[in-house]
Amino acid sequence: MEEKFAKKVVEVNGFPHIPLYSEEFTEAEMLARTGKFYSELSARRSVRHFSDRPVSKDIIEQLIITAGTAPSGAHKQPWKFCAISSEEIKRQIRIAAEEEERSNYNSRMSEQWLKDLAPLGTDTNKEFLQIAPWIIVVFKQVYELGPEKDKRTNYYVNESVGIACGMLIAAIHHAGLVTLTHTPSPMNFLSKILERPENERPFLLLPVGYAAKNALVPDLQRKSLEKISVFYE
Numbered sequence: 301m302e303e304k305f306a307k308k309v310v311e312v313n314g315f316p317h318i319p320l321y322s323e324e325f326t327e328a329e330m331l332a333r334t335g336k337f338y339s340e341l342s343a344r345r346s347v348r349h350f351s352d353r354p355v356s357k358d359i360i361e362q363l364i365i366t367a368g369t370a371p372s373g374a375h376k377q378p379w380k381f382c383a384i385s386s387e388e389i390k391r392q393i394r395i396a397a398e399e400e401e402r403s404n405y406n407s408r409m410s411e412q413w414l415k416d417l418a419p420l421g422t423d424t425n426k427e428f429l430q431i432a433p434w435i436i437v438v439f440k441q442v443y444e445l446g447p448e449k450d451k452r453t454n455y456y457v458n459e460s461v462g463i464a465c466g467m468l469i470a471a472i473h474h475a476g477l478v479t480l481t482h483t484p485s486p487m488n489f490l491s492k493i494l495e496r497p498e499n500e501r502p503f504l505l506l507p508v509g510y511a512a513k514n515a516l517v518p519d520l521q522r523k524s525l526e527k528i529s530v531f532y533e
């Protein structure tokens with residue numbers, strides 16, 4: 301990727317630092333930009349009906365590298381994004397996810413939970429896991445493995461990986477694609493199918509692709525600014 305500016309490295313406390321690259325805008329420009337960004341992100345929806353139309357690996361790589369720009373505790377970057385287009389692996393994931401979901405819906409979920417889910421129209425059928433051209437499974441690295449297989453601490457792992465997932469979801473939407481934040485809990489089957497090392501735990505499963513033609517989404521209302529914020533001026 302082309303550098304936007306020449307890196308002029310200076311030392312601070314013995315560690316290399318570079319000048320910050322940032323853009324400034326006028327108040328009017330900022331209002332226009334933040335309004336446009338809000339409009340774009342407010343059109344994002346969780347989608348459960350996918351098209352099988354292919355999406356190139358190049359796009360998926362760009363989405364993942366975007367997620368990888370997220371901030372993380374002590375810059376440990378405690379994430380791993382597994383991108384799956386293999387029909388066989390997607391099939392295995394669907395079978396295992398549906399099995400877990402059957403247990404969830406039939407016994408593990410409370411009456412209240414099932415009531416809360418009812419408006420979303422979700423059920424134990426996870427056909428979309430095979431229809432979507434890609435599944436991205438995000439793993440959190442609960443600790444880091446050093447060269448001698450020694451354990452090194454990661455910090456604020458859930459917060460860091462959660463932020464990276466938010467950025468990934470926003471990037472998917474920005475590309476004109478759709479995803480579903482899916483948590484077929486427990487998700488241990490993903491570690492087995494994808495043969496992940498012991499320091500990695502499944503965090504989220506995101507089918508990625510184009511929405512099916514005529515896809516429907518629940519008519520949900522989002523909380524107002526007044527409801528989600530308090531200003532102290």
Ligand SMILES: Cc1cc2nc3c(=O)[nH]c(=O)nc-3n(C[C@H](O)[C@H](O)[C@H](O)COP(=O)(O)O)c2cc1C
Nearest residue numbers: 344345346347348420422480481482483484517520
């Ligand atoms: C952490 C998390 C877990 C979720 N798990 C599931 C899931 O397992 N299955 C599902 O159909 N939707 C799941 N969702 C999607 C939510 O139902 C959806 O985000 C919510 O209904 C709001 O809809 P919207 O994303 O279209 O705004 C999950 C969302 C989050 C943030």
